[in-house]
Amino acid sequence: MVKSKRQAAGTRPTMMDVAAAAGVSQATVSLVLSGSKLARLTDATRRRVMETAEQLNYKFVRRGPRTTGQATILFIADEASTDPWMSLAFEGVRDKALDFGVNALMAVSHADADLETSILSSLRDQSILGIVYGTILTRQVGLPAAFGAHRTVLVNCYDEQGALPAVLPADLLAGRVATEHLIGLGRRRIGMINGQQGLDNPRDRLRGYKQALTSHDLAFDAALVKPGNWEPSSGYAMTMELMAQDNPPDAIFCANDLMAMGCFEALKQLGRKIPEDVAVVGFDDREIARFLHPPLTTMVLPQYEMGQTAAELLLDSAGGLTTGPNRIKVECELIQRGSTLGAKQLAGVAEPAE
Structure with missing residues (x-):
């Protein structure tokens, strides 16, 4: 067993x-x-x-509203989609809550303030220990006044005034770790295909990329940074642009795994070997990452751990331990696979199991 x-x-x-x-x-x-x-x-x-x-x-356990008076943590997500990020965060909340005998339930609001107010109103007869509010994209949020009556912790988002505790991915550190991993492999001309402009994650991952270069006395070259849109098509197109340069990169850091898929396709079409010619790192650790050829080295998006941390903050607050508003950054783990392994390591890598 x-x-x-x-x-x-x-x-x-x-x-x-x-x-x-x-x-x-x-x-x-x-x-x-x-x-x-x-x-x-x-x-x-x-x-x-x-x-x-x-x-x-x-x-x-699929949990719905309960009227027994048992303390409940309510998880409100701004969006439900084919991406599993909010489901993962909720599972972290739920598992931590169950360890303390607390119920957890999830609702989706589509970022509609009226709907969020209605959700809270419909649960006023229940014993609400607190609320976790999560967003698919890392961003600033403004919550309706109804949240003021409840302990609230934010996941993957933050409020402008900093009045609420927030749990966020450590994107800046992750960008630095990913880039330093490539530098540690001896790569010196490292490209980056970033995500959609104007969002927090791409901004911080780019800052980490720049910090890593500076720490290792490598000059930042703006020509090596290309804007993507999170989709494989942009990973493909931007890789083609990077590799068309007179001095193309020997490594590429993609700000998510989907763009890394497109990057793989472009490199293979150009006849470049991964990782011998160009090493590639992605971000998110989607399921597809381990089934690419070679499997993709990537940074984990720690939504589950973020959910657990948010639940801990609520439980601590309910127990009288209050540290005040703060922003907690949860580290993103590097998972090394074939797309950045050396020749000797590659020889010992087995094909992923189906």
Whole structure:
């Protein structure tokens, strides 16, 4: 029987444990256990996740409103889409809440202030311990006055006044770590395909990229930074532009995995080997990252951990431990795979299991 370290220690298994034991991402576990039909997952992957969850005795519970008076953490997401980010954040909230015997439920508001006020009004007969408000994109938010009656923690967003605690991904540090990883491989001309302009994540990831170059006495070259739009098509087009330069890059940092997919296609069309000719790093750790050829080195977007941290802040506040408004940055882990491995390491890398 599969057994996680947490289980061996007598701790309730989490979605992270299921993902590690099944050899898939947290996003895949969330999509499979929620019954999503939108994700392009093989039957073998779905079956492996379900069997692993059963072996670990991981309980995935769809929870609706309860009127028993039990304390509840309400998670309000601004958007539900094929991206699993808010589902992952909710699972982090839910797992942490269950450890303390607290219920958790999720609602989607589509960033509609009237709908958010209505959601809170409909739950006034319940014992609400607090609210976690999350957004798909890292951005500034302005919440309706109704939130003022509840403890509130923000996930992947922040308020202008800084009046509410916020849990955010450490994008600046992640940009630096990704770039330094490439520098550590001996790459000296590192391109970057960034995300949609005007958003917080691309801005901070670019700052981290620049900091890493400066720390290693490498000059910043604006020609090596190209604007993308998060889609594979822009990764492909921008890679073509980068590689058409007289002195093309020997490494490319893509601000998300989807653009890295397009980058792979362009490099292969040009006859460039990955990573021998050009090393590639992505961002998000989507399920597709491990099934590219070679598998993609990437930074994890820590939505699950962010949800857990938000729940901890609410539980601490409910217990009388209040530290005041602050912004907590959760580190993004580097997952090294074939797209940045050296020749000797590549020789020992097996093909990903189906």
